[in-house]
Amino acid sequence: xxxTWEYTNRSxxxxxxxxxxxxxxxxxxVTGGHQKSENPAVPVTAEEQAETAAAVFAAGATxxxxxxxxxxxxxxxxxxxxxxxxxxxxxxxxxxQILVDNSQGVADLPREGSGIVGTxxxxxxxxxxxxxxxxxxxxxxxxxxxxAAYAGGDAPSKVTLATFDDTERTARRLRARGIxxxxxxxxxxxxxxxxxxxxxxxxxxPYFVQLVFGQQSGINTSMDSFLYMVRNLPADSIFQTCALGxxxxxxxxxxxxxxxxxxxxxxxxxxxxxxxxxxxxxxMVERIARIANDLGRDVATIEETRQxxxxxx
Numbered sequence: 001x002x003x004t005w006e007y008t009n010r011s012x013x014x015x016x017x018x019x020x021x022x023x024x025x026x027x028x029x030v031t032g033g034h035q036k037s038e039n040p041a042v043p044v045t046a047e048e049q050a051e052t053a054a055a056v057f058a059a060g061a062t063x064x065x066x067x068x069x070x071x072x073x074x075x076x077x078x079x080x081x082x083x084x085x086x087x088x089x090x091x092x093x094x095x096x097q098i099l100v101d102n103s104q105g106v107a108d109l110p111r112e113g114s115g116i117v118g119t120x121x122x123x124x125x126x127x128x129x130x131x132x133x134x135x136x137x138x139x140x141x142x143x144x145x146x147x148a149a150y151a152g153g154d155a156p157s158k159v160t161l162a163t164f165d166d167t168e169r170t171a172r173r174l175r176a177r178g179i180x181x182x183x184x185x186x187x188x189x190x191x192x193x194x195x196x197x198x199x200x201x202x203x204x205x206p207y208f209v210q211l212v213f214g215q216q217s218g219i220n221t222s223m224d225s226f227l228y229m230v231r232n233l234p235a236d237s238i239f240q241t242c243a244l245g246x247x248x249x250x251x252x253x254x255x256x257x258x259x260x261x262x263x264x265x266x267x268x269x270x271x272x273x274x275x276x277x278x279x280x281x282x283x284m285v286e287r288i289a290r291i292a293n294d295l296g297r298d299v300a301t302i303e304e305t306r307q308x309x310x311x312x313x
Contacts, residue, residue, distance in 0.1 A: 002016075002022070003022045003206065003238060003307075003308040004206050004235070004236050004237060004238055005259070006235070007230050007231075007233070007239070007258050007259050007260065008227060008230055008231045008258070013258070013259075016259055020296075021256075021259045021296070021297050022259065022297075022300075022304075022308065023297065023298040023299060023300035023301070023304050023308075024256055024261055024262060024292045024297045024298070024299055024300060025062060025063065025238075025240065025261040025262075025300045025304075025305050025308065025309075026060050026061045026062065026063070026261070026262055026263070026264065026285055026288055026289060026292075026299060026300070027061060027062075027063040027064070027065055027101065027240060027261075027262070027263035027264075027265075028052075028056035028059075028061035028063070028064050028065065028263070028264065028265045028281050028282075028284070028285050029065040029242070029263050029264070029265035029266070029267035029268055030042075030043055030049060030052045030053075030056065030064060030065070030066060030265045030266055030267060030281045031043055031044060031049065031066055031067045031069070031266070031267055032067055032265075032266065032267025032268070033067070033077075033267070034266060034267065034270050035075055038270055039266060039270040039277050039278065041266060041270075041277070041278060041279060041280050041281070042266050042270070043266075043281070044069045044074035044075070045069065045071075045074050046071070046086055046087045046090050047090065049066055049087055049090070049091060050087070050090035050091045050093065050094040050095075051094060052064070052280075052281050052282075053091040053092075053094050053095040053098055054094040054095045055280065055281065055282040056098075056265070056281050056282050056285045057095040057097065057098045058282070059282040059283075059285035059286045059289065060285050060286070060288075060289035060299045061098070061285045062097075062098060062099055062300055062301070062302045062305040063098070063099045063100075063101050063134060063263075063305065064091060064095070064098050064099070064100060064101060065101040065102075065103065065134075065136070065263065065265075065267070066087060066091070066100075066101070066102065066103065067103045067105070067267070068080075068083045068084050068087055068102075068103075068105075068127075070083070071083065071086075077105070079105040079106070079107050079124045079126055079127075080126060081126045081127060081128075081129035081130050082130075084102055084126070084127040084129075084130035084132070085129070085130040085131065087130075088100050088102070088130050088131065088132060097302045098302070099133040099134055099302070099305065099306075099311065100132045100133050100134070101132060101133065101134040101135065101136070101182065102127035102130060102132040102134075102135050102136070103127065103135075103136050104123045104124065104125060104127065104135060104136045104137065104138050104170075105123065105124045105126065105127060106121040106122065106123055106124060106160060107121055107122060107124045108121045109121055109122055109161070121158060121159075121160055121161070122140075122160065122161045122162065122166075123138050123140060123160065123162050123166070123170075125170045125173060128170075128173055128174060128177055128179065131177070131179075132179055133179065133180065133311060134179065134180045134181075134182055134208070134309075134311070135174055135179050135180075135181060135182070136181075136182055136184055136210070137167065137170055137171060137174065137181040137182060137183045137184065138160070138162065138184045139162055139167045139183065139184070139185075139190050139193040139194075140160045140161060140162025140166075140167070141159060141160055141161055141162060142159070142160040142186060142215070142216070142217055142218070143157065143158070143159045143160075143216065143217040144157060144158045144159070144160070144216045144217070145157055145216055164193060164196055167193060167197065168196070168197060168200055168202050171197055171202040171203055172202055175202070175203075175204065178312075180208060180309055180310070180311050181203065181208065182208045182209070182210050182240070183197070183203070183207065183208065183209050183210065184210045184212055185209060185210065185211055185212065185229065186212045186215050186217070186218035186219065187217070187218045187219045188219065188228065188229070188232070191229070191232050191233075194207070194209065194233075194234065195234060198234055204310065205236045205310070206236050206237065206238045206308070206309065206310060207234060207236055207237045207238070208237075208238050208240070208309055209233060209237050209238065209239045209240070210239075210240050210241075210242065210263070211226075211229050211230070211239055211240070211241045211242075211255075211260075212241075212242055212243070212244075213225065213226065213241065213242070213243040213244075213247070213251050214243045214244040214245060214247055214251075215244060221243050221247040221250065221251055223254070226241075226251065226254050230258060230260070238260075238261065238308060238309065239255070239260045239261065240255070240260060240261040240262060240263055241254070241255040241260055241261075241262060241263070242262070242263045242264075242268050243268065244268055244269070245268075245269050245271075246269060246271060246273070246274060248264060248268045248269045249264075249269075249287075249288075252264060252288055252291075253291060253295075256291070256292055256295050256297055257295065261300075262288055262292075264284045264285060264287075264288045265281045265284050265285070266278060266281050266284070269284075272284070272287075
């Protein structure tokens with residue numbers, strides 16, 4: 001069965017509706033930037049993330065995406081390779097088959113002077129050294145609001161910096177380490193960077209793409225926006241979708257209807273539905289797996305996930 005095709009082509013769509021879509025790959029995104037004060041179910045320690053890996057794998061996820069936290073203060077992020085390596089090893093001990101997906105992470109750039117409203121940070125690729133199976137490849141740039149609407153109090157607005165050269169260098173480092181990059185596209189401009197990486201032969205087929213909807217300075221979650229991004233993907237792309245907040249579910253259903261793949265979990269949304277906190281990451285995975293089956297799509301096994309993404313054992 002084809003795992004990539006021209007997803008918005010009418011004839012191709014009808015063919016795959018009648019003959020069957022490929023199994024849906026589910027990624028569980030379990031931590032992110034949320035804290036236990038927002039939802040006690042958020043796993044923040046290495047041990048909690050390892051237990052979560054086993055739970056989401058049993059629920060149907062074949063990929064776990066994590067953001068590391070500091071061992072001595074799990075409210076704070078860690079961008080160090082050793083910490084990612086420790087967490088990866090613990091997760092693999094609890095769920096040996098699951099594919100480990102590390103966030104690329106960000107770190108603040110030093111800035112001079114005082115009274116400056118705003119700051120900058122850049123993507124760090126230190127988790128490459130921790131040996132994940134998959135790693136997020138964020139092309140940037142992105143901008144983020146400050147103030148109470150974003151992080152509370154007087155938090156400054158931010159910009160995330162990345163150049164074409166930065167992104168290409170990271171893609172080549174991932175290839176050299178045998179790590180599958182998942183290229184994150186937050187808005188239509190990132191399609192140009194994806195094309196650049198392909199033209200520069202910095203990515204291997206199939207191109208694993210994460211379409212992100214609803215991020216600040218990114219593209220919104222409307223149907224028109226969704227179809228625009230999918231319609232303009234290069235050939236040989238396998239796309240996965242996510243959205244921030246309660247719109248996560250709607251965007252994931254769109255993806256499954258069109259033959260794409262999904263990610264779900266407490267990084268993207270801490271609520272199961274409006275006014276109700278999610279009980280666990282596994283609960284989120286179980287729901288999306290149930291919907292996939294109702295839509296006539298099997299949930300991908302680990303063997304099928306590896307085959308579709310071109311990831312060797």
